[in-house]
Amino acid sequence: MRNLLLLIGIIFWSLQTFSQNTCVEGDCNDGIGTMLIKYDDGTDCEYEGSFKYGKMNGQGIFKCDDFSEIGLFEHNSLIDGEYKSTGLFQKGTFVKRVLHGRACIETKSFENGSTIQSQGRFVNGSIFSGIIDQEDSEGRTEKCFYEDGELMNCTKNTENSYNPDDILGPEISVVEIIHVDNQTFVPISIKNVKMNILWDTGAFGLVFAKSDFQKLIEGGAQLYDLNLSIQTFGVLNIPSEAHYFILDGLRVGEMEINNVVCLYNPNFETSLLGLDFFNNFSDVHWEMKLGAISLYK
Numbered sequence: 068m069r070n071l072l073l074l075i076g077i078i079f080w081s082l083q084t085f086s087q088n089t090c091v092e093g094d095c096n097d098g099i100g101t102m103l104i105k106y107d108d109g110t111d112c113e114y115e116g117s118f119k120y121g122k123m124n125g126q127g128i129f130k131c132d133d134f135s136e137i138g139l140f141e142h143n144s145l146i147d148g149e150y151k152s153t154g155l156f157q158k159g160t161f162v163k164r165v166l167h168g169r170a171c172i173e174t175k176s177f178e179n180g181s182t183i184q185s186q187g188r189f190v191n192g193s194i195f196s197g198i199i200d201q202e203d204s205e206g207r208t209e210k211c212f213y214e215d216g217e218l219m220n221c222t223k224n225t226e227n228s229y230n231p232d233d234i235l236g237p238e239i240s241v242v243e244i245i246h247v248d249n250q251t252f253v254p255i256s257i258k259n260v261k262m263n264i265l266w267d268t269g270a271f272g273l274v275f276a277k278s279d280f281q282k283l284i285e286g287g288a289q290l291y292d293l294n295l296s297i298q299t300f301g302v303l304n305i306p307s308e309a310h311y312f313i314l315d316g317l318r319v320g321e322m323e324i325n326n327v328v329c330l331y332n333p334n335f336e337t338s339l340l341g342l343d344f345f346n347n348f349s350d351v352h353w354e355m356k357l358g359a360i361s362l363y364k
Contacts, residue, residue, distance in 0.1 A: 087104070091103055097119055098117070111131070115128050127140050136151075154177060156173070158172045167192070170187075181204050183199065184200045185200075196216075206295055209223045224328070225297070226272070227327065227344060227345075234322055234324055234348070235323040236323055236364070241362075244358055255340075259286055260285075264338045271343050273328075273344045280331045288314060291314075296309060309331060310331045312331060313326055328343075350363040
């Protein structure tokens, strides 16, 4: 994106150098006026606003064939305002045609329906401190947080992440796990529905088989369909399609967890609990000899 903005700036400056300007209204030297600008490549632009020494200076609106700018200008350059073109919107303060300041917004839209929005402090056209939100055409989202030029962490709507507000209960909950025939099960409950879910460290997260998912529906579990799916692989690496949903009110030990990202795979015979589920907690300790898991709020 930085290269794209640099290219826009280079093109604009080259256009500025070779142009024909015509003042059609008002004072286009030191006052308020309207100027038509025709560049040698055939691009037509119009500026309406304040002038100083024959240049765009002060509040104004600059419109061209494929982009527009509105806000505060200085020496023919936008320094505070909005830039709009096909697929790109920018708002904030600008230095040499790129965003540079503490309260900036940039939104990029693509033909396939995906979007990227960056908001926060920009330095030389790049996010320095703030948030970048991405959403693809199918509805998958990713939110990344930056501080002082460093990527701190990212969250996705298809992955579990820690949020203390989603956890109700004590600071620590010890869950006794169940061993049957060399398999380990973790007991959970949703409302009045109790289940023992096979703990599989190779699984992605909490995946419900058809029978257990039906129990959730019949038990009145609070489910929110994300309208997203993913290809998963079961026994013998046979592919099948699983569907994402959000589950509230999941109880494990003495804790109740909301906004749990889960999967439903109608082709699975056994529900699985993978490592991603434990990202809902600040920390997790497995006491193998005690046969217990300690969950930390």
